[in-house]
Amino acid sequence: MENLIVRRHSQNCYGTVSTVIAESTGRFLFFFLEPTIPIPAGKYHVVWCNHPLHKMCYELKNVPGHTGILIHTGNGVADTKCCLIPGLELGLYQTPSKFLTFGVLYSKKAYAKLLALQADTSMFDITIIDDFVKVAA
Secondary structure, three states: OOOEEEEEEEEEOOEEEEEEEEOOOOOEEEEEEEOOOOOOOEEEEEEEEEEOOOEEEEEEEOOOOOOOEEEOOOOOHHHHOOOEEEEOEEEEEEOOOOOEEEEEEOHHHHHHHHHHHOOOOOEEEEEEEEOOOOOOO
């Protein structure tokens, strides 16, 4: 079991971007993309679940004011639906309607990395920290 630290560092109309690190080593793992209005920062228990749409995935438990907060693959803010989308890189991708937009890239590879990291357990903790860079006006 490897607990995760999620440091949110930017937020705009394309979503909220975080860096995910392993709690035990401080090693960078991947990025998360969340909606523009993300779930509250805090410590959450994460469990393996069987979701009707995303099949086997992880769910954050006891999120104030929210249920069904998942970690699953995707690319952009439209895929988040209040969930956390992992990606190895940040950049532009082409939507099904042929528009270029910002999001996470290589989401399936990042998700596979998460699965390998948690291979020996069906639960772990995730601590989300708001660490936004403040820009002077």
